[in-house]
Amino acid sequence: MTTIDPNDFFNQPDPFTDVPPDHRSGFVAVVGRPNVGKSTLMNAILGQKVAIVSHRPQTTRNRIAGILTREDCQIVFIDTPGIHKPKHRLGKYMVDEAYRALPDADLALWVVDVSKMPRSDDRRVAQALSQQHLPVVLAMNKIDITPPDRLLAHADVYRALVPGLAADIAVSALKGQGVDALVDEIRALLPLGPRYYPPDQVSDVQERFLVAELIREKALLYLREEVPHAVAVDLQDFQERENGVIYIFARIFVERESQKGILVGKGGGMIKKIGAEARKEIEAALGRRVFLDLHVKVKPKWRTNPAELRRLGYA
Template sequence: MNTAEGFKSGFVALVGRPNVGKSTLMNRMVGRKLAIMSDKPQTTRNKITAILTTEAAQLVFIDTPGIHKPKHKLGEYMVNAALNALREVDVILFLIEASEREVGPGDRYIIEILSQVKTPVILVINKTDLVKGDELFPLIDKYRSMMEFCEVVPVSALEGQNVDTLIRLISGLLPKGPMYYPDDMVTDQPEQAIIREIIREKVLHLTREEIPHSVAVEIEELKPRNNDMIYVRAVIFTEKESQKGIIVGRKGTLLKKVGAMAREDIENLLGSRVYLDLWVKVKKDWRNRDSILRNLGYDLKD
């Protein structure tokens, strides 16, 4: 694609409390599943870069971990990653839920941070499919009384409502600039990183509340085989033997479900048949151990 005169490009951060739909919205905007989606909060651990290229602009999205009060070193890393993203972008999308009635302490904390930056902030009210339209006006007034937003956009990331409007507004706020990535590129994340998150998502989907934040996934091997199949060996780490038992399930039934669901998504990603070899191991207190966090891909310098 030859960039026309007046072509715009820039970086866009998605911020908000855990579980407001940042990953779902980013996936919807780029038209592909790149970030983990779960009904359990704090599931995005690393900044995920997704790329949307149109005739007029290239939008590079950074999906940050939900801003929350950290309880361990992994939590501190997640919050620092989100805060650092605000210094790197041209536009910030601040996501809240349409069903909110009051501005909670978590959102007040985020507003306090956003008020200190000069970057344009769009207030995105997500999950509008769950409320009636006129219910949004009191919520909008409350947020506008606390901070000046350049735009307020209600959307349903799940159903795609008003997402195209949001994309046009973001594009209008970006500076003129070059195309940073090829026009057919949708992410700068390596395949292993996406596969790791796909597997972790399936674990979160199928397990109970005691599992979510104690799970990490490491891809030990990813290579083609002679029969046009790609072999993937992955280890699911958790902190306790009891959690390992939950993930494996009775006679391995739950782990088999994780594998079947993950394999389908990985095959769609790679465009090839996949043999997924899953293992579960215990690494006690891994979320507080720097060496393990680094081995699992977390850049603790952030």
């Protein structure tokens, strides 16, 4: 029989408080208008895909925490939906989600697409940040596609939108340029403090949420115009079968018959493609073999229906 010496137990290092004296920690709200690269940047900082990414605006719909643990700091990044002028109840929920990340944050990381001049949504974000008493770090993203003269000109315009920026830095989330320097800047602005999460925890995302998001990501990738934004993924079943394969059954909602037609595609080609791509990524994420069963269902006006939104986790 093994006995546990209580002294051994108490002498174990505590992963939360046994950190160097200059250890810093805190919460960073990652905010900005849609499509500037907030989720890409958070994934680059973490070195792992926690949030889905797409070329379409309004990809992220919920707040998602990504946790970076280093010897000298633990930074909890809160990725948020892009701030915009909402057109329906889902949009309002998304924008509210983004604003809700600010009161609990120690710092705001304001992400912009510096290849472009500020738009009205950038000004909306800047105004909200100017009204907070939070240090703001400006990440000027997409420098890989920004000619140097344009970078200089645009940088001045962005900087002028939020008075008293704590720091600004040019980065490419896609290429990883400037990402380590950005983390060092953020760390220096955070208070001294312990770890809040176990060192090996990278996000607050549940497996089921990640699976639904990966399916939605492939829909965003392959569908066009309004269709991708009318998509919601409702995970119905997620269980391990005796042969070790994970069986996943998800319903994909769209709002109209015509959208269903596009999503299913000719001879079911589109839904097959989305399913095959999603399955590959889900298998990699779970480290397991997956059987993915997708059904498309028309749910008229789900984006404005409070009960549906609540059921789908958008309330």
